[in-house]
């Protein structure tokens with residue numbers, strides 16, 4: 617019989633009880649609070665600028681989402697634009713890649729909007 621290993625600390629578990637996946641409850645808790653958890657929402661920092669950052673990788677969530685979608689790393693000059701203007705809405709359909717300069721133009725346009733959401737003339 618193969619030795620089971622705790623997925624969190626990699627220690628061999630001597631107990632052959634099939635239900636026991638972790639060496640102890642602490643490891644079970646630690647492992648499940650990470651991104652292995654099926655419903656992982658933790659580790660997100662809200663930035664003052666409205667963007668969300670992954671506190672584990674220290675990357676912006678919208679960049680990670682786009683990188684996962686593309687299957688490659690983003691270049692420094694590739695900026696991610698939130699189409700609906702909500703910087704915390706990181707659904708892939710709300711994200712668009714822009715070059716540095718195109719992003720700046722859009723940001724300037726956004727600033728010209730009044731509080732009613734309409735563009736000022």
Ligand SMILES: [Zn+2]
Nearest residue numbers: 622625639643
């Ligand atoms: Zn363990």
